[in-house]
Amino acid sequence: MPRKVNYGVDYDEDDYDDGYEDYDYDYDVQENFEEPETKQETTRPGVWHCPICTFDNEDSMSSCDICGVLRNPLVNTRSGIKNNTVDGMSKYSGASIMAKSLFESWQHSTPNKTLTLLQLTDEFVMVECNSSSPFKFDAPSPDDLVSKGLRLSKAVLRANNNKLSSSDVTSSVTEKKTAVGLPSNGKRFASSSALMSEDSYSSVGENASSPSNKVQQQSLSTSLNNISLNVKPGSSKNVNAGRAISNAHYKPEKWMLPEPVEDRLTQLNLAIVGHVDSGKSTLSGRLLQLSGRISQKEMHKYEKEAKLQGKGSFAYAWALDESAEERERGITMTVAVAYFDSKRYHVVLLDSPGHKDFVPNMISGAAQADAAILVIDASVGSFEAGMDSTGGQTREHAQLIRSFGADQIIVAINKMDVVEYSKERFDAIKLQVGTFLRSCGFKDSSVSWVPLSAIENQKLVVAASDSRLLSWYKGPSLFGAIDSLRPPARDYSKPLVMPICDVIKLPPQGLVSACGKLEAGALRNGSKKLKTSTSITRRSHGLNRNGCPLILYCRKNVCFSCESLVSNQYTYSRILLLGNEKLEFHIHHAREAARVVKILSLLDSRTGKVTKKAPRCLLAKQSAVVEVALQEAVCVEEFSTCKALGRVFLRALGRTIAVGVVTRIIEELRE
Numbered sequence: 001m002p003r004k005v006n007y008g009v010d011y012d013e014d015d016y017d018d019g020y021e022d023y024d025y026d027y028d029v030q031e032n033f034e035e036p037e038t039k040q041e042t043t044r045p046g047v048w049h050c051p052i053c054t055f056d057n058e059d060s061m062s063s064c065d066i067c068g069v070l071r072n073p074l075v076n077t078r079s080g081i082k083n084n085t086v087d088g089m090s091k092y093s094g095a096s097i098m099a100k101s102l103f104e105s106w107q108h109s110t111p112n113k114t115l116t117l118l119q120l121t122d123e124f125v126m127v128e129c130n131s132s133s134p135f136k137f138d139a140p141s142p143d144d145l146v147s148k149g150l151r152l153s154k155a156v157l158r159a160n161n162n163k164l165s166s167s168d169v170t171s172s173v174t175e176k177k178t179a180v181g182l183p184s185n186g187k188r189f190a191s192s193s194a195l196m197s198e199d200s201y202s203s204v205g206e207n208a209s210s211p212s213n214k215v216q217q218q219s220l221s222t223s224l225n226n227i228s229l230n231v232k233p234g235s236s237k238n239v240n241a242g243r244a245i246s247n248a249h250y251k252p253e254k255w256m257l258p259e260p261v262e263d264r265l266t267q268l269n270l271a272i273v274g275h276v277d278s279g280k281s282t283l284s285g286r287l288l289q290l291s292g293r294i295s296q297k298e299m300h301k302y303e304k305e306a307k308l309q310g311k312g313s314f315a316y317a318w319a320l321d322e323s324a325e326e327r328e329r330g331i332t333m334t335v336a337v338a339y340f341d342s343k344r345y346h347v348v349l350l351d352s353p354g355h356k357d358f359v360p361n362m363i364s365g366a367a368q369a370d371a372a373i374l375v376i377d378a379s380v381g382s383f384e385a386g387m388d389s390t391g392g393q394t395r396e397h398a399q400l401i402r403s404f405g406a407d408q409i410i411v412a413i414n415k416m417d418v419v420e421y422s423k424e425r426f427d428a429i430k431l432q433v434g435t436f437l438r439s440c441g442f443k444d445s446s447v448s449w450v451p452l453s454a455i456e457n458q459k460l461v462v463a464a465s466d467s468r469l470l471s472w473y474k475g476p477s478l479f480g481a482i483d484s485l486r487p488p489a490r491d492y493s494k495p496l497v498m499p500i501c502d503v504i505k506l507p508p509q510g511l512v513s514a515c516g517k518l519e520a521g522a523l524r525n526g527s528k529k530l531k532t533s534t535s536i537t538r539r540s541h542g543l544n545r546n547g548c549p550l551i552l553y554c555r556k557n558v559c560f561s562c563e564s565l566v567s568n569q570y571t572y573s574r575i576l577l578l579g580n581e582k583l584e585f586h587i588h589h590a591r592e593a594a595r596v597v598k599i600l601s602l603l604d605s606r607t608g609k610v611t612k613k614a615p616r617c618l619l620a621k622q623s624a625v626v627e628v629a630l631q632e633a634v635c636v637e638e639f640s641t642c643k644a645l646g647r648v649f650l651r652a653l654g655r656t657i658a659v660g661v662v663t664r665i666i667e668e669l670r671e
């Protein structure tokens with residue numbers, strides 16, 4: 001049965017043999033940027049002079065009439081935040097509930113002092129007040145303040161660098177609401193964790209010679225802008241090398257290396273994404289039914305219950321949408337997880353919410369995906385709404401999925417029954433979506449197209465029975481397309497990395513259960529001292545199936561129990577807050593309030609070369625290297641070191657405004 005949680009599968013080891021290629025990343029970090037010229041706001045009686053566009057504004061104006069730059073909000077950062085009413089933004093701007101809760105606490109908390117450098121690839125306006133306005137810088141330029149902070153924190157870091165060891169890092173466990181469903185008997189917290197093996201952690205600090213220097217340059221060609229940049233991992237070694245995961249010194253133990261087993265199915269995490277009401281849950285329910293995971297009896301029950309509530313058409317969706325609220329509203333709100341077997345795969349189905357309010361939840365599912373089914377509603381008007389550049393989740397979901405590293409996608413053009421199984425409609429949708437997917441970085445060869453109807457069971461498992469579809473579509477069914485996906489790669493040679501998406505407290509036993517996807521390494525019963533961004537777990541328990549102990553390998557979804565979650569290790573804390581735009585920073589399952597504090601350089605979208613240093617603003621579809629400061633610590637790695645912990649998104653006002661990768665962690669100060 002499907003579960004409203006992001007964990008649960010405990011398949012045995014599988015043989016992943018494919019060189020699942022990720023982004024091609026080729027990035028050259030630009031060092032030693034010239035500090036931008038300081039521009040100060042000047043005032044005359046009755047007017048203030050905009051430092052950015054030089055327009056003379058009336059004294060009563062709080063922002064520049066021409067370029068929109070805010071007047072002096074950063075003179076006192078804390079009060080600036082207050083004056084700009086974080087609450088107000090949340091209330092009136094359409095920011096997500098999560099953003100509201102993040103920002104509500106902001107004004108009371110001490111700013112952190114770590115700066116993070118991101119190379120962002122952006123389909124949307126980078127930071128915007130409306131869809132056409134450029135990034136609004138504060139006046140006077142925040143660059144000065146950032147530089148001051150950077151210099152200051154660099155000095156502090158240099159002073160501390162020698163005397164602090166990584167084990168000095170401490171912080172308290174943070175309780176946080178997570179996006180995915182809460183089991184009735186459990187309590188969840190600390191969704192922003194990543195779990196790493198002790199081996200990997202204890203190597204932190206021993207590699208001052210920066211093994212990352214030896215790491216080959218990696219390539220990443222982003223889906224969003226075909227940008228290609230040269231990366232020199234560890235270029236920030238003065239602040240970073242001591243913290244990087246030492247893969248060079250890591251040697252996996254024998255049990256960590258699985259023996260290939262021929263007849264085992266490979267696990268495939270498959271996210272079902274797409275615009276609201278496109279039929280994702282219905283399709284998922286159908287797949288479960290057709291693969292025998294839902295019995296006739298159960299299906300009959302769903303049909304009866306749905307009919308009783310006047311929602312007969314949602315019967316299949318009810319197999320996934322289990323909560324009363326979801327059923328009442330007829331929408332998915334959290335990621336539902338279900339399993340079925342195809343010929344080649346143990347499929348872990350991640351049915352994502354399509355409503356724009358629940359994109360953060362969708363991101364949690366997308367972070368675990370190896371591949372995705374993008375469900376598109378073929379009916380007139382609905383398809384167009386999904387492709388709308390301002391609020392279409394077809395676009396946003398496709399982009400997010402690609403940015404999380406899934407490079408294979410099946411486009412299921414659903415509800416073909418509504419358009420009379422029209423070939424013309426299918427072709428028109430394929431043309432438009434195909435162009436968009438290409439711009440996201442999906443290769444044509446990694447995209448497959450299936451016209452289908454979930455309701456009428458056309459082209460899901462077997463050949464279509466409706467002659468209107470049969471007459472022109474001879475391609476594979478949805479099951480066939482799933483089996484054509486390349487198996488995901490796994491990497492046992494690296495230390496254990498597992499971003500934790502869910503933690504459930506089991507107070508009577510004094511245990512907690514941690515759930516997530518193993519991104520690298522392996523885990524078994526009794527693995528000791530696993531450390532996370534917010535905790536140490538003492539010893540893992542409960543890895544078994546039917547009473548048999550299990551070893552779990554990377555790319556598995558896993559849930560295990562451990563004795564305790566106590567004080568913190570492995571965190572980047574203290575961040576300097578400067579910018580004034582409030583953003584949500586998403587990384588694996590973590591979300592954190594953030595600000596862009598500096599735009600370091602604009603990049604040519606095709607070549608990745610720096611076209612301008614320290615630009616004043618970013619417009620839609622531009623690519624740039626920016627510095628981002630976070631409100632609270634999250635677990636993060638440079639993309640070149642650990643892809644799973646190095647992919648990030650920025651969201652604001654309920655929209656994804658930028659996607660990118662962490663190229664450098666500028667500063668890490670310890671409390």
Ligand SMILES: Nc1nc2c(ncn2[C@@H]2O[C@H](COP(=O)(O)OP(=O)(O)OP(=O)(O)O)[C@@H](O)[C@H]2O)c(=O)[nH]1
Nearest residue numbers: 276277278279280281282313331332354415454455
């Ligand atoms: N005609 C027709 N209707 C369909 C088809 N698939 C789904 N629907 C209907 O579309 C509506 C929405 O279906 P859901 O499965 O809840 O859509 P969803 O994408 O999961 O919705 P969210 O998760 O809230 O975004 C329901 O009324 C379904 O019966 C189809 O193939 N044909």
